[in-house]
Amino acid sequence: MIRARLGDWALALVVPLLLLVGYDLWARGAGDFFFPPLSVIGGNFADDWLFERVPTDLLPSLARMLAGYAIAVAIGVVAGMVLGSLRTLAIALDPVLQFLRALPPPTLIPVSLLVFGAGDSAKIFLIALGALWPVLLNTVDGVRGVDPTVLDMARSYRIPARARLLRVVLPAALPRIFAGARTALAIAIILMVVSELVGASNGVGHTVQLAQRGFNIPEMWAGTVLLGLVGFAFNALFVAVERRALGWHHGSTGRGGAPTRRTRLRRERPRPVLTPTRTAVAVESAAAGPAPTEGSVPDARRQ
Amino acid sequence: MLVVSDLSKTYAPGGEPAMAGLDFTVGEREFVCIVGSSGCGKTTMLRCLSGLIPPTEGSIELEGRAVQGPPEDMAYVFQDYSRSLLPWQTVAGNVSFPLKYKGLSKAEAAAATEEALAAVGLADRGRSYPWQLSGGMQQRVAIARALAYKPRILLMDEPFASVDAQTRAELEDLLLDIWRRFEITVLFVTHDIDEAVYLSQRVLVLHKPAHVFEAIDVDLPAERDQMDTKKLPRFGELRSRVLASLRAPDTTSA
Amino acid sequence: MTTWPRIGAAMAAAALLISGCGSDSGSGGSGSGGGGDDGPITLRVADTNGAPLYFLQYGIQEGFFEDAGVTLEATASSGGATVIPQLVSGDLDIAGSNVVSVLIASSQGLPLKMVAAGTATSEEPEQDFSALMVPGDSPIADISQLEGQKVAVNTLRNVNDIVLGNMLEDAGLSFDSVDLVEIPFPDMAAAIESGDVAAGVLIEPFITVAEQRGLKIIGRPYSDLKPGLQIGTYVMTEQFVNENPDAVEAFQEGVQATADAIAEDPEAFRQALPELGDISPELAEKVRINLWRGETDRESLELIQELMVEYELIEDEVDLDELVVG
Numbered sequence: 010m011i012r013a014r015l016g017d018w019a020l021a022l023v024v025p026l027l028l029l030v031g032y033d034l035w036a037r038g039a040g041d042f043f044f045p046p047l048s049v050i051g052g053n054f055a056d057d058w059l060f061e062r063v064p065t066d067l068l069p070s071l072a073r074m075l076a077g078y079a080i081a082v083a084i085g086v087v088a089g090m091v092l093g094s095l096r097t098l099a100i101a102l103d104p105v106l107q108f109l110r111a112l113p114p115p116t117l118i119p120v121s122l123l124v125f126g127a128g129d130s131a132k133i134f135l136i137a138l139g140a141l142w143p144v145l146l147n148t149v150d151g152v153r154g155v156d157p158t159v160l161d162m163a164r165s166y167r168i169p170a171r172a173r174l175l176r177v178v179l180p181a182a183l184p185r186i187f188a189g190a191r192t193a194l195a196i197a198i199i200l201m202v203v204s205e206l207v208g209a210s211n212g213v214g215h216t217v218q219l220a221q222r223g224f225n226i227p228e229m230w231a232g233t234v235l236l237g238l239v240g241f242a243f244n245a246l247f248v249a250v251e252r253r254a255l256g257w258h259h260g261s262t263g264r265g266g267a268p269t270r271r272t273r274l275r276r277e278r279p280r281p282v283l284t285p286t287r288t289a290v291a292v293e294s295a296a297a298g299p300a301p302t303e304g305s306v307p308d309a310r311r312q
Numbered sequence: 313m314l315v316v317s318d319l320s321k322t323y324a325p326g327g328e329p330a331m332a333g334l335d336f337t338v339g340e341r342e343f344v345c346i347v348g349s350s351g352c353g354k355t356t357m358l359r360c361l362s363g364l365i366p367p368t369e370g371s372i373e374l375e376g377r378a379v380q381g382p383p384e385d386m387a388y389v390f391q392d393y394s395r396s397l398l399p400w401q402t403v404a405g406n407v408s409f410p411l412k413y414k415g416l417s418k419a420e421a422a423a424a425t426e427e428a429l430a431a432v433g434l435a436d437r438g439r440s441y442p443w444q445l446s447g448g449m450q451q452r453v454a455i456a457r458a459l460a461y462k463p464r465i466l467l468m469d470e471p472f473a474s475v476d477a478q479t480r481a482e483l484e485d486l487l488l489d490i491w492r493r494f495e496i497t498v499l500f501v502t503h504d505i506d507e508a509v510y511l512s513q514r515v516l517v518l519h520k521p522a523h524v525f526e527a528i529d530v531d532l533p534a535e536r537d538q539m540d541t542k543k544l545p546r547f548g549e550l551r552s553r554v555l556a557s558l559r560a561p562d563t564t565s566a
Numbered sequence: 567m568t569t570w571p572r573i574g575a576a577m578a579a580a581a582l583l584i585s586g587c588g589s590d591s592g593s594g595g596s597g598s599g600g601g602g603d604d605g606p607i608t609l610r611v612a613d614t615n616g617a618p619l620y621f622l623q624y625g626i627q628e629g630f631f632e633d634a635g636v637t638l639e640a641t642a643s644s645g646g647a648t649v650i651p652q653l654v655s656g657d658l659d660i661a662g663s664n665v666v667s668v669l670i671a672s673s674q675g676l677p678l679k680m681v682a683a684g685t686a687t688s689e690e691p692e693q694d695f696s697a698l699m700v701p702g703d704s705p706i707a708d709i710s711q712l713e714g715q716k717v718a719v720n721t722l723r724n725v726n727d728i729v730l731g732n733m734l735e736d737a738g739l740s741f742d743s744v745d746l747v748e749i750p751f752p753d754m755a756a757a758i759e760s761g762d763v764a765a766g767v768l769i770e771p772f773i774t775v776a777e778q779r780g781l782k783i784i785g786r787p788y789s790d791l792k793p794g795l796q797i798g799t800y801v802m803t804e805q806f807v808n809e810n811p812d813a814v815e816a817f818q819e820g821v822q823a824t825a826d827a828i829a830e831d832p833e834a835f836r837q838a839l840p841e842l843g844d845i846s847p848e849l850a851e852k853v854r855i856n857l858w859r860g861e862t863d864r865e866s867l868e869l870i871q872e873l874m875v876e877y878e879l880i881e882d883e884v885d886l887d888e889l890v891v892g
Contacts, residue, residue, distance in 0.1 A: 042675060127763060208749050222722055
């Protein structure tokens with residue numbers, strides 16, 4: 010999300026409002042069984058999710074999603090760091106990994122039913138399996154992409170291998186890891202729903218499916234809206250966490266957004282021909298240019 | 313202090329050597345510059361000297377002990393300073409980073425960091441991040457990091473090649489000042505002949521594959537000044553001599 | 567990038583659950599129902615895979631529909647809840663579905679008409695094509711012992727809810743004293759065996775397969791409610807029925823003819839099964855065959871509806887006079 014001012018907030022709300030109003034006008038006119046007006050959907054939403062079904066369906070769904078996601082991130086980062094560091098192991102395991110990664114998790118539902126049964130473990134397994142790959146592969150990329158100079162530096166200062174891994178490689182790979190984790194979050198939410206379509210006895214996806222079975226279309230839509238809000242909220246949360254953890258990265262690659270006191274301090278020594286336009290151009294090109302390697306600072310700008 | 317004997321390095325077996333028969337010594341508290349044209353094997357030499365890669369033949373001794381892997385009393389300052397600093401650490405964090413693995417307590421590390429930053433003129437920038445600093449300042453952070461480490465010998469790989477002339481002049485003088493005050497030995501690699509003559513007491517001219525073609529003593533007055541020293545006729549002479557040595561055809565190499 | 571989870575979740579839910587949902591309700595037929603005088607009428611029907619679909623395919627194979635003047639295109643559906651939206655959106659002319667889904671949809675206001683009867687269970691309880699099954703070594707011998715446990719059904723909000731509720735009430739328990747879990751038929755026997763669920767309601771041919779794996783039958787859900795209970799039905803939209811009375815009649819003719827033929831010669835039907843579906847000849851010999859009557863059995867519907875209201879699947883009963891045209 011862009012760091013925005015109040016005007017931007019207002020602007021961002023205009024399109025959704027227009028869409029909602031447009032839909033409502035059409036729905037009232039068309040009288041389509043499958044597309045009820047907003048007031049009906051809203052009524053169902055309030056009935057179900059404010060807050061009657063929250064403990065019985067929303068919380069179990071979220072708990073499973075978060076459990077699966079946590080497992081995926083933990084395994085993904087650890088395995089990714091191992092595979093990123095040990096070239097031969099990575100090559101040996103590559104075909105297997107590529108195969109497993111290509112399996113769409115929904116096709117594994119029967120397998121997970123067999124292995125784990127119809128309970129929470131099957132769902133958590135499915136979510137973890139699907140969310141694992143972006144984290145794993147991005148971690149491997151992040152580890153491999155660590156600047157050799159910084160590794161040489163660490164070695165030259167006799168920093169022990171374990172510290173190199175945890176204090177140099179891991180932070181350097183963190184931007185890529187976060188990117189993978191973000192994709193994985195979206196996948197986890199999708200699979201949270203998918204995993205509840207078979208062998209479930211509670212959950213948001215389950216509720217939506219039940220509503221569909223019972224031709225309770227407004228309730229079905231209310232659940233769908235809730236899922237959208239859940240996704241939105243988690244993404245916003247993720248971005249906030251990422252911004253704190255990767256403040257250094259955003260600063261060094263110029264992605265900070267509006268100029269702040271920090272970015273103005275970037276130009277330290279008085280330059281002979283420093284005009285406002287030159288500063289603006291410099292800041293803009295800093296914001297636009299991608300970093301050549303993670304964790305590094307393009308030095309051309311610094312002269 | 314540093315004794316390099318017959319050092320050779322061939323990367324691919326049966327291939328061309330990158331370094332062949334490198335031989336020189338550096339005495340304590342000396343400031344020695346190494347010049348060589350591009351591709352003569354300077355990088356290979358430095359990576360062997362710093363213990364990052366093993367040589368194929370020959371030996372390196374630092375203070376009487378053989379070098380097999382990065383030695384304890386040596387600090388390496390890289391050419392590409394921006395990529396050798398950790399972007400997620402502050403300036404002070406970067407400088408103190410190697411210190412905890414040297415066994416210093418937090419207080420000791422903090423004191424050493426403060427001292428080093430003051431020495432390079434960045435005493436008030438401890439809380440900044442590398443990306444907030446200019447190129448010259450970043451290199452000063454790298455030097456501070458090396459200083460705080462309290463090495464006996466400083467290995468520097470064209471450290472001022474990527475800064476502008478003005479900054480370079482400042483950094484050269486800063487380096488000389490630090491060399492004198494902290495009484496360290498410096499081995500400085502550069503392709504800039506002016507810089508080599510200005511800074512050092514002795515210039516080693518490298519030819520390809522990396523070996524010492526000629527050693528030239530720099531008998532300029534000990535006090536160096538950017539303007540005065542470079543005006544001296546002796547400066548010009550030495551400069552020409554180094555240049556000639558660089559350009560001379562090498563019939564001694566393999 | 568920032569709204570991907572929202573779009574993804576919404577799309578996943580929408581795509582998965584509103585498949586086939588169209589934008590005009592009641593758009594009815596595709597125009598293929600008009601004019602039966604010049605050539606056969608083409609009708610598209612989808613029904614649940616298994617016995618319901620085999621019935622239609624048998625009728626096609628034996629030429630009963632052709633004789634009635636209908637070219638029937640039969641495909642497998644994934645259950646009542648998905649096939650009805652397809653019907654309403656115009657993708658199908660006829661939907662084969664269980665009666666409960668149709669009654670729910672109708673009570674919610676969808677304009678449906680039952681034109682013929684689908685599957686019914688045999689008048690003999692032993693030949694019931696449904697069964698409540700438990701592992702072979704399970705101590706459970708009666709539904710009353712399943713109180714508070716998980717029971718697998720292939721779809722929720724289905725006739726399963728009704729017949730199980732009825733069995734529970736007969737055993738003295740409340741209709742919702744078991745925890746229903748939705749598991750597809752092919753995976754159900756394994757789930758019962760492994761103990762994830764204490765029991766499951768299966769239909770043929772899965773019952774015979776499960777018996778061969780050692781599961782045992784402890785109840786006959788359909789027959790318990792009523793022997794010969796009608797389970798399936800064929801529905802068309804109100805608009806299609808009004809606009810294409812010839813097609814309706816022709817289809818009913820074909821269905822009746824097929825039903826009569828199977829009742830007369832079940833062996834011939836049994837022998838045709840390996841060709842029609844994924845059944846080995848050995849299995850075909852053992853499976854229990856459904857009953858097809860052709861015409862809708864009002865008594866079954868009334869019984870089921872009563873329970874649906876009681877179990878809160880629908881609020882009020884649907885007017886069967888309006889709903890049933892065949």
